[in-house]
Amino acid sequence: MKAAVLNRFGSPLAIEQVEDPVLGTGEVIVDIAAASVLSYANEVFSGERKYLLEPPVIPGTGGIGRVGALSPDATHLAIGDWVYCDPTVRSRDDAVAPDITLQGLSARGPGGLKLQQHFRHGSFAERMRIPTENAKPIGGIAPGDAARWCALGTLLVPYGGFLAAHLQPGETVLVSGATGRFGSAAVAVALAMGAAAVVTPGRNEAMLAELQRRFGPRVHPVKLTGDASEDPVRMTRAAPCPIDCVLDIMPPSVTTDVVRSAIMAVRPYGRVALMGGVGMLGGPGLDLPYPWIMRNCVTIHGVWMYPPSATVKMVGLIRSGLLDLAQFEPTCFALDHANEAVAHAAKHSQPFKMTVITP
Incomplete structure (x- = not known):
């Protein structure tokens, strides 16, 4: 062959x-x-x-x-x-x-x-x-x-993160890396799973506007400033409700400061799924504050890919019309x-x- x-x-x-x-x-x-x-x-x-x-x-x-x-x-x-x-x-x-x-x-x-x-x-x-x-x-x-x-190869990756974080219909999601290939797919997947709102932080304003154009008023864009103290506040304010779940799917080129800002926008008792490549090329660690994680009962999941049953469920979302491959x-x-x-x-x-x- x-x-x-x-x-x-x-x-x-x-x-x-x-x-x-x-x-x-x-x-x-x-x-x-x-x-x-x-x-x-x-x-x-x-x-x-x-x-x-x-x-x-x-x-x-x-x-x-x-x-x-x-x-x-x-x-x-x-x-x-x-x-x-x-x-x-x-x-x-x-x-x-x-x-x-x-x-x-x-x-x-x-x-x-x-x-x-x-x-x-x-x-x-x-x-x-x-x-x-x-x-x-x-x-x-x-x-x-x-x-x-x-x-499917793109959609299944963030789907695995949301399954690990037990995303439920009606919840508010933040996608860290929403303007990238996998992050934009994560927006589509979260909405198909019934998320009430998806917060999409980023610096690419054109792509942020495109996500809102494609998916409508449930998408809430946030222009990032790079200020580690200001950005979590901006993300929290953009969300119509407390953020239940954060999915990070940033590429290796991004600094840990950006990831940390998104994670710390999650509500008390919220969940975080880490699926990105940050740190793969070296550099400092994520350095999340132990007291904040412990006292706010935040659950952090490391997720690589998705469970074996995910494809069958994803095909169901597509066949039902909840996810449109024409995108x-x-x-x-x-x-x-x-x-x-x-x-x-x-x-x-x-x-x-x-x-x-x-x-």
């Missing part, structure tokens, strides 16, 4: 003919129709992000495709079913604290690397082997809609042009824009 291969960090992707994936017990082979390209894929492939990924490897996190082959232990999937290839692969021999690898992107610790050695190749290929439980049915779709369904605008590239796709993704990282490879 044809695939885009990262042979070493810092080199362009090589379009090569490689061996087809071999089916094993507890696995599914999917014929890939569309695979999204992360806006920071170029930083991963260059080695700048220092992700745990061992070349040579076929990169690509998740994708949309049709089941091409099944192992005998699959009892519900059928050949030809449309599925989302969930890249969050978990070890099966520790139900309490499983190791995790993000297939085709990164791993967590030595156990994740061991898992990656088997489920290493991602979706920048004509076919992909994944664990049976990672083939998530999405129902029937038109082949031309596969690219837009790649938005997302894909630009598609053939597999032969994978390097152009990576460059395009880096230059066009605006919210609701997607770069997609269509093998």
